Amino acid sequence: MIEIQQISKTYNGKNGQVHAVKNVSLTIRKGEIFGMIGYSGAGKSTLLRMLNGLETPTDGEIVIDGVSISKSKASHLRKERQKIGMIFQHFNLLWSRTVLENILFPLEIAGVPKKQRVDRAKELVRLVGLEGRENAYPSELSGGQKQRVGIARALANEPKVLLCDEATSALDPETTDSILSLLTDINRGLGITIVLITHEMHVIQKICQRVAVMENGEVVELGAVLDVFTNPQQDITKKFVKQIKGSEEFVTELTRDASSNGNTKKLTFTQSHVQQPHISEAVKLFNIEINILNGKIVQTSEGSYGTLLVQMIGKTENIENAVSYLQSQQVEVEVV
Numbered sequence: 304m305i306e307i308q309q310i311s312k313t314y315n316g317k318n319g320q321v322h323a324v325k326n327v328s329l330t331i332r333k334g335e336i337f338g339m340i341g342y343s344g345a346g347k348s349t350l351l352r353m354l355n356g357l358e359t360p361t362d363g364e365i366v367i368d369g370v371s372i373s374k375s376k377a378s379h380l381r382k383e384r385q386k387i388g389m390i391f392q393h394f395n396l397l398w399s400r401t402v403l404e405n406i407l408f409p410l411e412i413a414g415v416p417k418k419q420r421v422d423r424a425k426e427l428v429r430l431v432g433l434e435g436r437e438n439a440y441p442s443e444l445s446g447g448q449k450q451r452v453g454i455a456r457a458l459a460n461e462p463k464v465l466l467c468d469e470a471t472s473a474l475d476p477e478t479t480d481s482i483l484s485l486l487t488d489i490n491r492g493l494g495i496t497i498v499l500i501t502h503e504m505h506v507i508q509k510i511c512q513r514v515a516v517m518e519n520g521e522v523v524e525l526g527a528v529l530d531v532f533t534n535p536q537q538d539i540t541k542k543f544v545k546q547i548k549g550s551e552e553f554v555t556e557l558t559r560d561a562s563s564n565g566n567t568k569k570l571t572f573t574q575s576h577v578q579q580p581h582i583s584e585a586v587k588l589f590n591i592e593i594n595i596l597n598g599k600i601v602q603t604s605e606g607s608y609g610t611l612l613v614q615m616i617g618k619t620e621n622i623e624n625a626v627s628y629l630q631s632q633q634v635e636v637e638v639v
């Protein structure tokens with residue numbers, strides 16, 4: 304669906320050249336929700352802006368649905384851009400226009416006849432859950448409602464791709480969740496491919512199927528969200544995963560206390576295994592006791608995974624058998 308082929312972008316800044324994006328190659332699949340995460344300055348916005356032709360790459364090519372965005376002529380690009388909607392952290396609404404008028408705007412630009420565009424705008428108001436607020440001005444709306452207008456406006460011309468630039472970064476956690484749910488509904492219901500950039504791992508965790516981690520203009524890690532969460536490779540990825548899993552220091556402290564009694568183990572569960580009662584089975588089968596010292600189960604759009612720090616008490620042989628049993632059930636067991 305989206306082919307990013309050896310894309311680079313270099314700016315001529317005041318203090319010399321800035322290599323904002325360096326030789327990035329990625330394929331984003333049709334219908335997926337793809338996340339790009341990185342700290343400020345990693346090059347996420349530049350990459351996203353190249354996807355809809357707002358920036359031209361210094362090198363490389365971007366092909367969306369078989370059409371080269373990076374090499375299209377201006378007139379052609381304008382048409383292609385209608386297939387790509389975009390939403391922003393600060394909404395970018397027209398403040399002198401009402402909700403309905405904001406949504407009508409891209410339809411006016413696309414030359415859609417009046418009756419048709421009003422019908423379409425009303426349908427979009429319903430889709431994003433803003434019925435009754437059609438005549439409100441942006442200044443009268445909450446942050447979440449403003450982003451709903453942004454989403455409706457971005458969907459007006461029935462795009463195939465929706466780009467989200469830190470779309471929930473200005474919102475509180477509850478509103479963030481409701482906007483992320485709306486994006487998931489749109490992805491599933493309308494089959495729109497979503498590409499989002501963020502510096503918040505819970506956004507990736509909540510709705511993305513795959514993630515690219517960016518650092519210094521490069522993609523340093525790429526994979527299915529569940530794989531990246533359970534087995535992060537790069538230091539930066541480990542830091543992002545920690546945002547979700549909580550403080551390792553706390554676990555370390557608990558481990559130190561517990562390990563004086565021996566037999567402290569870290570159990571890592573992935574996907575469906577989390578739901579199954581492996582621990583109580585191990586207790587029953589091998590006549591041991593298991594104390595849970597610490598743990599966290601995380602839900603992702605692809606399934607759940609989690610880690611439990613446990614202390615196993617019982618005869619050494621029984622503990623060894625219980626460990627083998629857990630391993631045979633695809634639970635990773637690490638001695639700490």
Ligand SMILES: Nc1ncnc2c1ncn2[C@@H]1O[C@H](COP(=O)(O)OP(=O)(O)OP(=O)(O)O)[C@@H](O)[C@H]1O
Binds near residue numbers: 314315321345346347
């Ligand atoms: N128009 C520009 N001119 C010069 N340098 C730029 C320009 N736009 C971005 N940069 C630089 O390119 C690098 C990447 O910026 P970019 O905005 O893409 O990062 P980001 O990961 O999106 O971070 P943020 O979330 O802070 O925007 C930064 O060093 C930035 O200063």
